[in-house]
Amino acid sequence: MRVRLEPRLTDPTLAAYALRAAVGGGLALALSAGLLALSDHPPASVLDALVRGAFGSWPAVQSTLSKAVPIGLCAVGIALASRANLINIGAEGQFFFGAFAATGIGLCLPEDTAHPLAVALVLGAGLLGGAAWAALAAIPRAVLGMSEILTTLMLNYICLLWINYLVRGPWADPLTFSFPYSPPILDAGQLGPVFGAIQGGFPVLLAAVALLAVVDSGTRWGYELRVAGDAPEAARYSGINAAWIVISGLCASGALAGLAGAIEISATTGRLQTGLSPGYGFMGVLVAWLAGGRPLPILLVSILYAGLLNGGFSLQIAHIPGAISTVLQATILICILGAGSLARYRIRIVRSTTA
Amino acid sequence: MRAQIFGAALLTLAASLSPAGADEPLKAGFLYVGPRADAGWTARHDEARRCLEAAGIKTTFVESVPEGPDTARIEQDLIGQGYKAIFATAFGYQPFTQKVAKQNPDTHFFGIAPTIAPGANIQNVYGKLWDGRYLNGIVAGRMTKTNKIGFVAAQPIPPVIAGINAFALGVRSVNPKATVSVVWTLSWFDPPAEKQAAVALVEAGNDVIAQHQDTASALQGAIEKGAFAIGSESDMSAIGGDKVLTGTVWNWCELDKRLIKSVQDKAFRPGDYYGGLDDGVVGLAKMSPLVPTEVAKLVEEKRTAIAGGTFDYWKAPLKDNKGNVVLSEGKALGLPDIQKMRWLLEGVSGAVPQK
Numbered sequence: 001m002r003v004r005l006e007p008r009l010t011d012p013t014l015a016a017y018a019l020r021a022a023v024g025g026g027l028a029l030a031l032s033a034g035l036l037a038l039s040d041h042p043p044a045s046v047l048d049a050l051v052r053g054a055f056g057s058w059p060a061v062q063s064t065l066s067k068a069v070p071i072g073l074c075a076v077g078i079a080l081a082s083r084a085n086l087i088n089i090g091a092e093g094q095f096f097f098g099a100f101a102a103t104g105i106g107l108c109l110p111e112d113t114a115h116p117l118a119v120a121l122v123l124g125a126g127l128l129g130g131a132a133w134a135a136l137a138a139i140p141r142a143v144l145g146m147s148e149i150l151t152t153l154m155l156n157y158i159c160l161l162w163i164n165y166l167v168r169g170p171w172a173d174p175l176t177f178s179f180p181y182s183p184p185i186l187d188a189g190q191l192g193p194v195f196g197a198i199q200g201g202f203p204v205l206l207a208a209v210a211l212l213a214v215v216d217s218g219t220r221w222g223y224e225l226r227v228a229g230d231a232p233e234a235a236r237y238s239g240i241n242a243a244w245i246v247i248s249g250l251c252a253s254g255a256l257a258g259l260a261g262a263i264e265i266s267a268t269t270g271r272l273q274t275g276l277s278p279g280y281g282f283m284g285v286l287v288a289w290l291a292g293g294r295p296l297p298i299l300l301v302s303i304l305y306a307g308l309l310n311g312g313f314s315l316q317i318a319h320i321p322g323a324i325s326t327v328l329q330a331t332i333l334i335c336i337l338g339a340g341s342l343a344r345y346r347i348r349i350v351r352s353t354t355a
Numbered sequence: 356m357r358a359q360i361f362g363a364a365l366l367t368l369a370a371s372l373s374p375a376g377a378d379e380p381l382k383a384g385f386l387y388v389g390p391r392a393d394a395g396w397t398a399r400h401d402e403a404r405r406c407l408e409a410a411g412i413k414t415t416f417v418e419s420v421p422e423g424p425d426t427a428r429i430e431q432d433l434i435g436q437g438y439k440a441i442f443a444t445a446f447g448y449q450p451f452t453q454k455v456a457k458q459n460p461d462t463h464f465f466g467i468a469p470t471i472a473p474g475a476n477i478q479n480v481y482g483k484l485w486d487g488r489y490l491n492g493i494v495a496g497r498m499t500k501t502n503k504i505g506f507v508a509a510q511p512i513p514p515v516i517a518g519i520n521a522f523a524l525g526v527r528s529v530n531p532k533a534t535v536s537v538v539w540t541l542s543w544f545d546p547p548a549e550k551q552a553a554v555a556l557v558e559a560g561n562d563v564i565a566q567h568q569d570t571a572s573a574l575q576g577a578i579e580k581g582a583f584a585i586g587s588e589s590d591m592s593a594i595g596g597d598k599v600l601t602g603t604v605w606n607w608c609e610l611d612k613r614l615i616k617s618v619q620d621k622a623f624r625p626g627d628y629y630g631g632l633d634d635g636v637v638g639l640a641k642m643s644p645l646v647p648t649e650v651a652k653l654v655e656e657k658r659t660a661i662a663g664g665t666f667d668y669w670k671a672p673l674k675d676n677k678g679n680v681v682l683s684e685g686k687a688l689g690l691p692d693i694q695k696m697r698w699l700l701e702g703v704s705g706a707v708p709q710k
Contacts, residue, residue, distance in 0.1 A: 317416075
């Protein structure tokens with residue numbers, strides 16, 4: 001007897017998804033509660049602190065929504081590339097290269113640049129920067145068939161080293177006593193918050209999610225991405241340019257991650273620094289997978305994920321050791337990830353016909 | 356799942372409308388850059404926090420907070436829960452603290468000096484650690500047999516560089532033949548690299564290893580290899596025994612109490628505060644029984660003289676290790692020079708990683 005994991009033939013409905021996520025969530029809660037009880041922390045009050053830190057007050061909601069912006073944008077990009085069966089593990093590097101390009105423009109523009117123009121140029125530079133970094137993986141894939149999984153992954157490390165070099169060397173701010181910061185970008189290039197204290201990039205995330213929905217449902221390019229991904233032979237037969245699909249798909253994916261980096265520069269730090277991202281590009285992979293690549297679920301999952309991260313810090317304020325909050329986060333993620341996978345795959349028990 | 360989020364958001368709105376009472380006793384929230392178990396920098400700040408608790412001040416903490424945008428979110432979270440004195444115990448928190456401080460004029464913030472992001476409700480503190488290192492240097496200079504002393508250092512930033520130079524001056528004051536060799540780990544918290552650096556220094560013939568790192572790993576490496584070690588940040592003799600000759604120690608307890616009192620008494624003063632041997636912020640770790648009493652006596656003499664302001668070991672003329680005069684005859688070296696220091700003293704082998 002063997003156990004096999006088979007892809008389901010039909011896409012599950014949203015309701016089926018929600019049901020499985022709820023079961024996964026429930027399981028996660030039960031496991032976490034057991035874990036907490038074992039470590040002598042009252043489960044109810046700990047989970048309460050987690051939720052309160054994530055969504056428990058208007059400032060908490062604001063900071064969770066703010067944190068969802070870079071995660072969500074990276075996830076939308078990764079989902080977009082996955083339409084064409086392209087696996088982009090390089091959102092982290094594209095994020096940082098976008099941040100680099102945005103900072104470069106932000107440091108060069110004259111101080112009296114008009115605010116909307118400056119913000120547009122800084123964010124635009126991020127888009128182009130992210131796309132350019134993705135192109136380094138896209139072109140070899142299109143021309144030589146080099147695996148984009150490996151190249152996008154490797155390019156992350158190169159980009160991080162590049163940023164490290166910049167902020168410690170040529171771009172180090174002389175006023176920060178050698179701490180690895182670039183000088184601040186111009187004031188006019190800084191994106192203010194919306195609805196109180198929600199990061200100014202939040203509407204951009206909403207727009208990106210909407211854009212993904214539009215690409216899916218109403219554009220020729222979206223159709224070509226999917227055909228090229230699902231049935232490369234059919235795509236070629238019908239005259240779809242495979243190289244164009246690879247390059248445009250990956251570059252658009254990188255552009256969104258780069259935009260996320262530029263938004264962090266413009267709306268959060270105002271300058272380039274190491275530690276700008278605690279791994280948003282990698283979280284994006286997880287979120288895109290959990291959400292099954294669908295636009296609206298990406299938005300929701302990125303918000304929940306951001307809440308989980310912020311809630312983890314609140315646990316510490318409630319005197320729960322940081323290590324326990326990390327274990328809790330991991331437990332919750334694994335359960336939901338498992339539930340999400342079961343929505344797309346089914347377990348079949350195969351009676352072995354004697355070999 | 357969606358309904359849940361919106362429900363939570365509504366709940367929160369209601370919860371956020373109940374402000375904390377004005378006459379509530381002052382509570383202190385701490386942000387740590389490393390884990391509390393680092394036996395170094397963070398451990399010392401946590402010691403001070405427990406000291407505040409013992410004095411009746413309610414405190415909490417969040418550990419392993421990277422010097423990035425999360426800083427602001429965590430500070431907001433702490434303030435939201437009624438912590439009106441924030442101790443942000445890493446230099447790189449400053450720009451984020453500044454933003455939060457602007458939005459919360461009635462909260463007081465204590466960061467790590469020198470100030471790069473000032474505010475009316477921000478005071479940054481540090482200590483003249485280099486004075487302690489000079490005293491450590493005297494011990495090292497007298498205890499070395501090979502006349503070769505190693506120094507494992509974190510980041511090439513001015514306070515670390517000044518500490519190495521002061522240490523070398525202390526060594527040379529009792530042993531003009533001894534040299535000091537520096538190895539940079541380029542990280543505050545990288546235990547394997549710190550240990551490896553110490554081992555390499557011992558293998559190269561250095562028989563006393565000093566350090567400026569957040570953990571005790573370099574010291575452990577040195578002692579395992581049979582060398583003497585000099586600790587940093589906390590009293591590391593508990594970890595290394597008698598082979599730990601002495602070391603510098605941070606004592607934040609009394610200072611933090613004074614800072615809290617300054618808020619309570621409405622005597623808060625923004626700007627920089629540098630403690631030292633005089634007020635005890637910088638102290639010496641226990642002297643090992645292996646150190647001869649006359650050496651211990653000499654150290655005590657110099658400590659009193661430096662603390663009393665009657666002795667300045669930065670004596671002109673000084674040359675850097677490339678032969679340039681860095682302090683010409685008749686000049687004195689002040690705090691502003693130390694804050695900008697980017698040269699290593701003559702006789703110190705090693706280089707400051709250059710821009």
